[in-house]
Amino acid sequence: MEKYKEFFQTDRFAMNAGVELLKVEAGYAQARMLVTKEHLNAGGVCQGGALFTLADLAFAAVANSHGQLTLSVNANINFIRSVKEGYVYAEAQEMVNHHRLPFIEVCLKDEAGELVAIMTSSGYRKDKKLF
Amino acid sequence: MEKYKEFFQTDRFAMNAGVELLKVEAGYAQARMLVTKEHLNAGGVCQGGALFTLADLAFAAVANSHGQLTLSVNANINFIRSVKEGYVYAEAQEMVNHHRLPFIEVCLKDEAGELVAIMTSSGYRKDKKLF
Amino acid sequence: MEKYKEFFQTDRFAMNAGVELLKVEAGYAQARMLVTKEHLNAGGVCQGGALFTLADLAFAAVANSHGQLTLSVNANINFIRSVKEGYVYAEAQEMVNHHRLPFIEVCLKDEAGELVAIMTSSGYRKDKKLF
Amino acid sequence: MEKYKEFFQTDRFAMNAGVELLKVEAGYAQARMLVTKEHLNAGGVCQGGALFTLADLAFAAVANSHGQLTLSVNANINFIRSVKEGYVYAEAQEMVNHHRLPFIEVCLKDEAGELVAIMTSSGYRKDKKLF
Numbered sequence: 001m002e003k004y005k006e007f008f009q010t011d012r013f014a015m016n017a018g019v020e021l022l023k024v025e026a027g028y029a030q031a032r033m034l035v036t037k038e039h040l041n042a043g044g045v046c047q048g049g050a051l052f053t054l055a056d057l058a059f060a061a062v063a064n065s066h067g068q069l070t071l072s073v074n075a076n077i078n079f080i081r082s083v084k085e086g087y088v089y090a091e092a093q094e095m096v097n098h099h100r101l102p103f104i105e106v107c108l109k110d111e112a113g114e115l116v117a118i119m120t121s122s123g124y125r126k127d128k129k130l131f
Numbered sequence: 132m133e134k135y136k137e138f139f140q141t142d143r144f145a146m147n148a149g150v151e152l153l154k155v156e157a158g159y160a161q162a163r164m165l166v167t168k169e170h171l172n173a174g175g176v177c178q179g180g181a182l183f184t185l186a187d188l189a190f191a192a193v194a195n196s197h198g199q200l201t202l203s204v205n206a207n208i209n210f211i212r213s214v215k216e217g218y219v220y221a222e223a224q225e226m227v228n229h230h231r232l233p234f235i236e237v238c239l240k241d242e243a244g245e246l247v248a249i250m251t252s253s254g255y256r257k258d259k260k261l262f
Numbered sequence: 263m264e265k266y267k268e269f270f271q272t273d274r275f276a277m278n279a280g281v282e283l284l285k286v287e288a289g290y291a292q293a294r295m296l297v298t299k300e301h302l303n304a305g306g307v308c309q310g311g312a313l314f315t316l317a318d319l320a321f322a323a324v325a326n327s328h329g330q331l332t333l334s335v336n337a338n339i340n341f342i343r344s345v346k347e348g349y350v351y352a353e354a355q356e357m358v359n360h361h362r363l364p365f366i367e368v369c370l371k372d373e374a375g376e377l378v379a380i381m382t383s384s385g386y387r388k389d390k391k392l393f
Numbered sequence: 394m395e396k397y398k399e400f401f402q403t404d405r406f407a408m409n410a411g412v413e414l415l416k417v418e419a420g421y422a423q424a425r426m427l428v429t430k431e432h433l434n435a436g437g438v439c440q441g442g443a444l445f446t447l448a449d450l451a452f453a454a455v456a457n458s459h460g461q462l463t464l465s466v467n468a469n470i471n472f473i474r475s476v477k478e479g480y481v482y483a484e485a486q487e488m489v490n491h492h493r494l495p496f497i498e499v500c501l502k503d504e505a506g507e508l509v510a511i512m513t514s515s516g517y518r519k520d521k522k523l524f
Contacts, residue, residue: 013178024254053180309406315442
């Protein structure tokens with residue numbers, strides 16, 4: 001767990017966006033991001049790219065949680081509710097732990113537990129070990 | 132055009148990520164982002180969320196290019212080639228100019244003109260005018 | 263429930279494919295399809311379009327389960343395990359019951375309970391009542 | 394070309410749906426399907442699964458057009474215009490000819506040339522040759 005946290009702390013873009021990795025287990029991860037004025041888009045709500053960045057870090061934590069380097073091939077995100085401030089929590093679950101093509105779902109919720117976005121994403125496992 | 136540029140310059144998250152809107156016409160937009168060390172993920176390549184942010188701004192420029200406020204409902208992104216530095220260019224085209232549910236495709240290319248990612252995204256037009 | 267079953271029995275394409283609607287409640291539905299030689303593709307496994315048809319009927323049952331006419335705008339399907347024969351079961355759940363843009367997830371499983379495919383789909387609710 | 398046509402004529406589900414493969418080149422394919430009463434859903438328009446089946450065959454023709462067996466991992470389809478009768482034409486283009494993870498876009502149009510649906514799909518190339 002600690003080595004995963006250290007590894008993902010080198011994700012400069014996610015760290016700049018304020019993403020914090022809270023938990024990593026085999027096939028499961030939690031992360032969160034505090035939405036501030038720096039995350040808002042021209043419409044005054046949290047930018048889709050900020051939510052995607054949070055979801056992507058949680059995806060990457062799960063995808064790599066078996067120790068094998070895994071990239072994102074494809075991601076599909078549905079925006080359900082807009083957020084203006086406060087924490088957004090990401091919970092990522094590996095639906096399919098395939099040796100080549102894992103499939104992961106990430107739910108984003110606000111502080112009240114309401115669904116903000118759902119992302120599903122396919123990964124591609126390389127032959128290389130993560131550590 | 133100028134009022135669109137001004138409007139999207141209030142997108143704090145995209146501006147913080149270095150996204151520049153280059154062109155907006157009815158149904159078409161161009162944007163770019165200079166990938167620096169601040170955009171990299173733990174694997175040392177441009178984070179998916181950074182690419183998504185660039186694509187999302189280009190989507191928003193096209194989706195709103197008819198003057199009616201339009202939100203993103205759903206986005207699907209395929210990551211094709213990783214980028215470590217230099218400009219990534221986004222070209223967004225409205226495939227369907229529907230009064231409620233427009234559909235937009237965004238191609239991201241690197242400086243050599245090679246495809247980096249493709250995003251397709253469905254919008255939802257509100258009754259509200261943009262300006 | 264009975265009127266929904268009757269309504270969807272007029273879906274000629276799904277009926278020709280052997281899809282049976284098993285259950286409809288507000289926000290939830292079950293369906294199944296018996297995979298035979300008539301469902302196979304050139305690779306000898308159940309065609310993606312056949313699985314999609316099953317998932318789409320389950321989506322439609324849930325999307326319309328509140329009595330308001332709802333269309334499919336976008337669907338994203340991940341193919342996880344191939345099937346050659348036997349029943350495939352679909353379980354569809356409304357993740358978001360939005361008055362305009364509901365969001366539904368459909369899980370397809372084989373007779374052993376193993377995941378075959380996952381579809382997520384956004385609907386668009388019209389002002390028209392279903393019955 | 395002829396061997397591809399023969400190969401895909403063994404796709405029972407697509408043939409039962411009336412799909413015809415018109416052309417296959419490296420990275421490109423065309424197909425069509427005549428929409429009849431047998432293709433309609435409960436709303437009286439061509440079922441999403443029928444359109445998906447047409448798009449999937451065109452995808453498969455392109456994905457396999459380099460002679461290496463390729464499966465569909467993920468497909469994203471946007472439904473743009475409903476069709477009640479007449480031919481729907483599919484044009485499939487390989488956007489990325491990757492040795493493992495090709496990416497293909499399929500446009501479906503009606504007889505008037507209007508866009509009916511767009512599908513984007515990621516494939517996975519196996520080590521096995523097609524013929």
